[in-house]
Amino acid sequence: MSKSSSSIILDSFDLSILNILQRDNMTPQRVIGEAVSLSAPAVQRRIRRMEEAGIIQANVAVVDPAQVGQTITIFVEVEVISETAELIDAAKREFASVPEVQQCYYVTGEADFVLVIVVPTMTAYEALTRRLFFGNNNVKRFRTFVAMDRVKVGLTVSLPG
Amino acid sequence: MSKSSSSIILDSFDLSILNILQRDNMTPQRVIGEAVSLSAPAVQRRIRRMEEAGIIQANVAVVDPAQVGQTITIFVEVEVISETAELIDAAKREFASVPEVQQCYYVTGEADFVLVIVVPTMTAYEALTRRLFFGNNNVKRFRTFVAMDRVKVGLTVSLPG
DNA sequence: TAGTCGGACGCAAGAATCTTTCGTGTGGGC
DNA sequence: GCCCACACGAAAGATTCTTGCGTCCGACTA
Structure with missing residues (x-):
């Protein structure tokens, strides 16, 4: 490292x-x-x-979630109540620590966080929301988008040259 | 393949x-x-x-966008006017073909598509919106979220066992 | 201009890894 | 009880990675 x-x-x-x-x-x-x-x-x-130099951050195998029983991909926009530095940092750490959370971005706009979540079932997602959102006093609102198709998924960066 | x-x-x-x-x-x-x-x-x-079997879809190097001049990550929710199969397929193909579009999901909920876009500057993003959204008659509305922090980024799937 | 130095190159040898072959053992089906 | 399919481990062979070394080019200095 x-x-x-x-x-x-x-x-x-x-x-x-x-x-x-x-x-x-x-x-x-x-x-x-x-x-x-x-x-x-x-x-x-x-x-x-x-x-x-950290330009290449990692070398990884890309696994198809559907073929390992993780069939549902979900987007969540999270809006928080208080945006103090401590609370935001706490939220970042909490979201990042959850294995089902594949990606987490702290954003500007109508929401504060955007999460990409991969779970095996809707039941699992519901349990996750209860723990992650309803169980967090600082979460004001969250909106769920269930993916019907992973049209394009990658981390490839468009490079000049 | x-x-x-x-x-x-x-x-x-x-x-x-x-x-x-x-x-x-x-x-x-x-x-x-x-x-x-x-x-x-x-x-x-x-x-x-x-x-x-396609369980391992690819083996890739993860590149830090910031270190290759692609400093801005953006989320976009896209809502379309007509959701016929042909138009949706056309949109999927168009979004997927854009190098700056890192990820594209077709979703249910208040939006129809969610995109993750990586660009070098806001000017580049603006040009992209003009081409991709304003230049598409079937796009009703789109909402932009600019990422201030890529808290967690990966494609790692939480595996049982 | 001549001299020096750092950085990156290619070649070739050595080390490590990947890949295949082969013989063995185990479990299911006839 | 026998046979077959399948997966394993050990060892050899092929490929790749890694390192050492001599050379070249550009920059900086006297």
Whole structure:
């Protein structure tokens, strides 16, 4: 967990490499090298540098929730009562600590938090709401959107170059 | 791209392996084997089987958007006018085809679509709204939520076992 | 201009990992 | 009781990752 976050400068080689790794990080360095006109060791050094700088945050397998019994994806907008720093931080920590909460954003607008939740059943979701929202005095209101189709899901970032 | 989607049965070994790969798919099979009490080839066979079945959908590097100049994450709820199958499909295809759209869900509730968008600047977002929402006759209304903090971001699925 | 230094490269060797093959053991069905 | 399908582990082979080394290019300095 050594996040230097040195904010290094990326050239077009780095961006091309990222573009490949974003889609398939099992691509051999030799193949990446051929794609960007660089040797395999050069590719490897650049990848390591970007990992150390925190530009590459993780290397993960994407699992299809439906095939492991987690069939329901839900969006929730949460509105809080008091927006003091302490209460917001507490909410952030609480939401982030729940395994079913896949994503949590603190936002501006008509809501304060947006959550992406993945659960096996509606019953499980209901239990979660009771614990997370009704059991939290600072939650004023929340709105639920049940996903009928995960049209596009990814963390891929559109890169220049 | 061979998605058999045979819906194979997963035992607790598979789930443990998925749990590891979800967090770090660069973990050597030997290490995974030690963690789940299996030999490296057995782990490898199970991983390949899950990839072929589509349970493991992809292996990707997670890139920090902020460090590649994509500093703004935005949520958008989109409400359409007509919800015929053709128009919905057209919208799905259009949203999914935009690189800046990281995620797109078709949902029930007060909105029809929820999008997660990552852009470098507000100007870029404005241009995107003009093209994607104002330029689409079937979009009735859309609401924007700008993320101030990406509290938790991932695709990790909470697995039983 | 000449000299020095840092950084990144490619090549090649070594280390580690992945992948396949093969023989064995176990459980279900005939 | 026998056979077959399936998954396993061990070991060998193939591929990939990683490191060491010499070279090259650009920047900075005298």
